[in-house]
Each structure stands twice: as structure tokens, then as C-alpha cells.
Amino acid sequence: MTQYSFTIFTSADALPAEWDTIAQANIFLGRAYLAVLEKAAPANMQCHFIALYTNSKLCGIALCQYLNLSKVATFGQAEEEKFSLRRYIFKKFSSHILFIGNNMLTGQNAYVLNDSISESNALKLMHAALQSLIKSYRKKCVYINVTGVKDFDETEMPNFEEAGFKGFHKFTTQPNMIFHIWPEWKNMDDYLAALNTKYRTQYNRSRKKAEGITKRKLTLNCIIDYEQRLQELYLTVAGNASFNTFHLPANHFRVFKEELGDDFLLYGYFDGDKLVGFSTLIKNGDDFDTYFLGYDDAIQRDKMLYLNMLYDMAAYSVKKQYKLVIFGRSAMEIKSSVGAKAVTVYGVIKHTNPVINIFMSKLFAYFDPKVNWKERNPFK
Template sequence: MSKKIKQLARQLGDGWKLRRRLRQASALNFAFSERIDFLNGQHWDQLAARHGLLMSRDYWRALERSGLAHFEVRYALAYRDGEPVAAVAMQLLEVSLETMHAHPGPRPEGSLRAALAQNLKPKLRQRLLVCGNMLSYGLDGAAFAADLDPQTRWQAVAEILYRIRRAEKLNGQIDFVLVKDMDETAREDSRALGKLSYSTLETEPNMVLPLAEDWRVYDDYLAGMTSKYRSAIRQQIFKPVEAAGCEIGVMTPEQVDAQAERMQALYLAVQDNATLRPVTVSADYWRRMAALGPERAELRGLWRNGALLGFLLVLKDGAEVTAAQIGFDRAAAKELPLYLRLLHTAIESALAAGGRRVIFGRTALEPKARMGCRPVPTSLWIRHRQPVLNSLIRSSFGIVQHEDAPTINPFKK
């Protein structure tokens, strides 16, 4: 036997041993819960503190109490020798093609929606277990002890998801399992999931705007741009909104409470036009987010003559600020650039809070690139409960195409 054949045989044998070891129960102990307050809060905070707001108990408690339709949460803590080493936050959803998209129009070949259509019957609800948060962009569902090696941490996540899936048989089968969202570092770190029948799926990039250290206010951001892009923002976005008598500012908790139903209508107007919408929030969600406090969550409203035309939820997490959910009046948006003006208010909010980067998500790639956002490659892990369907998903999702962000640099060299 040649040296190369022996080396290949050894590699295949090592891979089989690793796969077998990963598929066995770990040496960890677990605590599971359907409410964040039922777990040991000190242990959760010990692991989640450096992951900020989106892994905090306050945030997940707010989600629990928001009354989202077809939406539940699950939590787990993993222990090694009595010490907490992993915290996992999960969401349980019921989805169908009808709930994920309002308009059952044509599906471009190779699109994510086309791939989903091959695996979801239009009228049939599928149950989806997500490690992470369908309302955010990033790996916001797992936190680990610093000394836990990658193989052990992701074996722990896989075992937690397996145990939840088995326990949920009392309420009906879980059809899909997702682990989201992975940047390139997290994808490499979590590659052990590939040995456990998970398939990786690349999604649209997450658009992220880095804020220069010497930018303190919004005018500093504009001053950093070339005259072409700076003038376009002033003339095409700010000027028409101001000329129409619109004002924009942070909404008080009292305003949010009074305007919650109006905000929900504006949000749904945007959601109804979305390509994918696995989760739709409720009117009470806006109240719960506002209750997190202005140091962590801002709802910025755009008003004209006392009427709310649009708003943006901004989540503040230290150096990182997220432009989360948005809503605006579609009729008014035919005349005014409400969407873009609301995006720019996230930059104002971030700079006022001392943020150093703004997360803008995976939609409207070109307008966000013109703002200076850079695309961050993003992927997720997906698995179906049935081995045969899992193989089909590997092939169908393997050809999914996504839009690429254009290369634009609006800033001075």
C-alpha cells in the first residue's frame, strides 16, 4: 500500500472516530428551562455577560412576554464538574410558506425561497428549532466558558438541540434545526456540526458600518465622505424629509405605549413586502423593548404634523449598535425617502452612545453599501429530522444563490 493511500485511510479512520465520538453523549450535565427565570441567573450571567444585550436575561425575558405568535423559547445551561460552561438560548417556531412570505408569487430559480419551497408544503406547518435569534443578526444564542474547546462546545450545543427535539415530541415533531448566524470565524469554530449531519448554508451578507474613532457626531460621519456621497445624502434624503415638515427623535415610553398599535401597522406594512418573514413581532414587543431602557434600546420615530410616519428600533450593546426592526408608511414613502432617513438615524444613535459599529442586517445591500457598510459573509447550519430529507436539503440548499453586496467606498481615501 502506497504512502498516500495509507495517509488517506488514516484520515478517513480519524474522521470516522471523531464522528462516532461526537454522536455519543458528552460528559457534561445539563439544565433545561422554558423560562429564563427558571434557570440559575448567576450562572447564565457568568457566561453571557461578555455577549451583551442579546444574550441577557432581560432581553430574552422581554421576548417571552411579548406575545409573539407561533413562537416559544427554550434555554439550557451545560455544566462540567459542577461549573457552568455553556449557555444556549433557543426559539421554537411554526412556519410555512404562507407565514414566511405574504405574497406567493414566482420564486426565482436558485433563491432561498425556491429551496424552501422544495421542502415546505404551502399549507403544512413545519416546526423549527433555532439556536439563536431570528430577530437579530449574529450568533446570539450561545455563550461559552473561555476555556471550553470548540469541539466540546459545539458537541454540547448539538446535544442540547437533540434533547430539546426529543422532548418536544410531546408537542409535535420538530422538522428543522438551525444554528445561526455564523461569520467566518464562528463557522470555522463550529465545524464539528458538519460531522453531525448539519449542512452549512451561506446567506446574504450582514451589512456592517464601522465608525471611525474620531467621529463623535453625525456631521463627523458626513465629513468623512467624498462630496459626491455627502451631497447625495443631504439633497436626496435629508432635504426632502425636512421640506415636508418631518421631525425625527427618540420616542418616550409613553409615546411608545400610545403608538404601539400604529407602530405595529407600520411594521406589518414593511413585513408584508419582505422576502422571508419567519417571525412577526407583536404590538406589545415595542413596549417591551422600550422598557429595556434608553441605554439599551431606543425607538426613533419620524413624525409629520403629529402623525407617526415611521420608526426604527435601535439596540445598543456597548461598541455595537443594531438597527433592528423598522416600520414606515408605504404611501408616504412613495413621496419621501423614509426608509433611508430612518437608517441614518441609527448612525446618529450609535455615535451619541459611543458605538463603534452599526449592524444593518441582510437587506437593501446597495443602499447600505452607499452609506459605507461593509458586507460580512454570514452562514448558518441546518438539519432536518429525517435522514432522507436531510440529504435532499443538502443538495437543494447547496445551490441556493444570494445577492452579493456591491463594492462601494463612499469615504475619503
């Protein structure tokens, strides 16, 4: 008779020796990346690494994150500076969140399985792991308000009801912006040739505006030297966001580079000798994931710095012949002007209070910031 079980870890060093054999399908579940979460996660986040077993043999791996939203300014500076009923209700009844997945990324980075376990059986184990963690937190007088699993596109969405996730509500937020590299693009000239006149003009204008700005790939030593400036620039962008669930610690990018080496790229943008912006990329098989960035607001407006960062990311991916650039959520319109397409992502969510859970779908829509944007199509 087949027996299934799970073990929960909090340290990357303690993971089973064969963990990375399964994780090779996704760098964001590999031991090196999980070490980043262990050593340099946001202050309000705790990470748990779940090993799934079939007859005592490792068959799957998953990431679970706990977030305490009472410790972060969630709704943006303007709303946080005044009394907000929405903010009050959210913090009062939804501060403690536990979910399978990665709140720092967009896309299915929740789990990877091998062929010895079905997705349904794996999800049943993950549901049991969530219940175990809820009890563990309760013993520490931390009462979980919301549990969930994220992010899946429509073709990936599992049958959560079948897997034992009773009473969970399906939800969606801002789409994942994905840039597909056309097979015929061998260099940036090929990309530019595919653009229509309007967006080729946009490209040329943005490049001209950025004259005087230089870009450099930063080594580990450079990242350490610029650590505080990188944090300042990151917080400038994070502070302008309408919704935040965490803030990265100052050492995050240094630890990222230490653990992932050449798979983590950080580019600094300089005005003379002054660092005025940065972008980050992560190699993940045939895909490139964009990560966090930062910039000086004044320079961004004058030099169209953000748009130039997007073009630089696209150019690198074309040059290196990657298949996809995962631009993630936010700034959907400008990302679509470069060529990214919106992919709706889904998850499931449940409030631990059964009465509140009845209204969870409406509450989620109330708390989720609405973004109106127009999709652009830059190609001929």
C-alpha cells in the same frame, strides 16, 4: 474527571442566579432580553434557554428557538396569494425548525462561554440539547423537520464536525451589513468630510427631502399610546419582504422597553402629529444593533424616510462613539451607500429525514430568495 451537563429552561425567572455574569458579553443572551422573548415572542416561535455546566458549575449559556413556519406567510404576498410549488414543498417538509441561535437578529447571538469549557465540548452539549428537545416536541406530536446553528462570520465558524454535528450542511444567506465608526469621526461633520462628492450630495438631498418630518425618542408611555400604529407601520415593511419566518406581536416593543429600559431606543418620525415611521436601536457593549422599523409607504417614497433613518442611526453612533452599527440583513445596497460593509455569515443545517438531507444544500439554495445588489463605496 470533568463532567459536562445541560439544563433547558423556558422562563427567564427560572435561570440560574449567575446567568448574567456570563451573559454580560452579549445583551441578547441576558436575562432581560430573554424575558422579552418569553413575554412577547412571535406567535409561531417558542424559545428555550440552555445552561451548560462543567462539574455542576455554569460555564456557558445558549438560546434555542423553535419555529412553526406553517403559521406564517413565508414567501411574500405575491407568492402566498397563488399556488406555489416552492411554498407547498417548503411548508410540507420544512415547517418545523429548531436551531441554536436567534432568528430575529443577525450575528453570533447563539451562545456565550467562559474559560472552563472548550467550544467543541460546549457544542457537543448543545447538540445533545437539540436531540432532547426533538424528543420533547415529538411527545407533543410536533415532528421537527430541520435543525441548525446560526450565525457566524468566517473567523468565528466552529468545527461542527468535530463537535458531533454529523451530516450537517454549511449554508449562507444574505450578508450582515456592518457600519464601522472610524476613530477620527467625532461628529457628523467628520463623517460627511469622509464621503465622496456623490454620496455627500445624496446625504444633502435626502435631508432636504425630509424637511417637515420631525423625530422624537419615544418613552415607554408613548410606545404604549402608539402601539397599534407602530404595529401597522411594522407590518407594512414586513409585508413587502420576500421571505418572512415570523411576525412580531403588537406588544413586542412595549415589552422590549419595559425589560431593557435605556438600552432599547425607539424613535418615532412624525408628519405633523401623525406617526409615519419608526426605527429601533439596541445598545450592546461597544456596538449598536439596529432592530425592526416601520414606515408609511407613501411618506417613505416622498421623504426618503428609510435612508434618513440610516443616516440618523449612523449619526447617533458617531456622536456616542460606538465602534460598530450592526445593520443586519436586507436592503444591502442602500445600507452600503451609507458606509456599511457586507460580512458573510454562515450556519449549519440538517434535515431530520436522512433521504431529504442528502439534497439539503440544493434545497436550501432553491428556497433561499436570491437578491441581486451592487455594493457601494461612499468614501473617498
